Amino acid sequence: MSDRNSQAGKQAARERIRAERERQKKKEKVRRQLIVAGTVVGVLVVAGGIAFGIMKANEPTGWEAAKEADLVKPANTGGKNGTEIVIGKPAAKETLEVFEDVRCPACASFEQSAGPALLKGMEDGRYKIRFTMYTFIDGGQGGEGSKNALSALGAALNVSPEAFLKYKTALYSEKNHPEEADDAYAKDAKLLAVADQVPELKGNEKFRTAVKNGTYDRWTMEMTALFGRKGVTGTPAFLHGDKKLKLPPVPQQQMTKQQYYELATANFNKMIDDEFGPAKKEGGEQKKDAAR
Template sequence: MSTRNSQSNKSAARERIRAERERQKKKDRIRRQLVVAISVVGVLAVAGGIGFAVLKANEPTAWEAAKEAKVIKPAHTQGKDGTEILIGDKNAKETLEVFEDVRCPACAAFEQSSGETLNKDIKDGRYKVRFTMYAFIDGNAGGEGSKNALSALGAALNVSPDAFLKYKSALYSAKFHPDEREDVYGKDSELLKVAAEVPELKNNNAFATAVEKGTYDPWAMRMADLFGRKGVRGTPTFMHGDKKLVMDQIPQQQMTQAQYSALANANFKKMIDKEFGPAKGAEAGKNDGKGGDKDKGEGKGIREGEKDPTREN
């Protein structure tokens, strides 16, 4: 091979190597640009995601929004925002106040042992009852079952006070009432399942729609805002005017559920008799004959314009 050809081959080889290096540099440059671009997009996406998350975090929850929303008062309520639930014979001279939270296990125990006695006293006109419903267990245990069940109780009260009492009893029943730590009543489906036990609410489309749409959520939040009313921060609590009523404690000893319920009901009756005097048989607390049985209440509660003797200024 001539020296000339040898030099020519070396020159061509060098050119190929140079060209290959240039191509590789170009590839590397493009790769770096793509990496930077993807990184920028990733950063923007993350930033956008963070921004969206921050925006969502700052958005009010449905219950926070309900707290500011316009209140639709259930029928058969009185007072500002309809937060006075007063049920019973308009002619009953006394008013017993009952403070409850739907998730409260002690309230469930009271309802299961003495709920029928309370409802009978209401029906007999022995006293009216003002129910103040709290939702503080949602804050203590987490969840929204107290508020959600309270909203559903508003829908039941809109049907009738009798439906309200029956539904409240069903929610507290041994069959349905959940452990305090379980937020079962946060689900509308569970509330509607319980409502099927109440004749006035079973297959009641208006009631079901109100529960599912949260029609009375704002009302429930106003009710929940009454926490601490008259200094009451625990449930169940019973008051007559400004006087807190106290039941005898049940002794710590082994007993059946039936024995416990019987003793708890006896203690409730004893407390009521001590405060309001003993019941006067089947005729206890009936009206004075002005208007007959139609004025016995039938779950109609206090009439419009009548002053609630326990209402605070």
């Protein structure tokens, strides 16, 4: 082999080696770029996941989310947001405003004792009743029983005013009403069990579905926003126009439950008589007495 051929062969070999090295360098560069790109994408995915997680964590839940839900107003309500619950005979000229919270023990005591007298005055046409239902005990005691029960009352009101009144009475009854610190009404199962004691609600699938789905949760938040209306921040409370009526307290003394109920009813009737005048007596006795 000549020196010239030998040199040419060596030169060709060196070119092949150089070309191979360049090819390997490019391959390695591409590999590094892919790794970096993959890492960036991974970081972006993780960052996006974290951001999404934070966004989801910051989304309102429960009753806060209810504030943003579509407003469904129960039938038999009035006012812009359905927060006016007025029940009574159309001919009744006066309106007695009643403020209550379903978890309120004082409200339960009133309903168990003088509740029938309250409803009798309405049935006799002495007044209509406007109910303003508060939920402030949830904030004071913790929990959501007041709001959940009010949402269920909205579902009952959607059935009829009679169903609303009977259900409210059942919720306040000695048999069903929990202690103030017991958030039993936060559970739909408890509310539905009480509803089964009301003929209009027992087996009423539309009512049950509304309770389970929280159909009237947003309405409940609209009612909750009425707290402090006309300066009322405690329950039970009674107003006639802008005048706050004073319910005489039952004397603190030893007595039977029946005696307590009788005194509480007598005190309520006195408050109503003082404000609206004596009730009409059966057989027109009031008119006869007045004529003498």
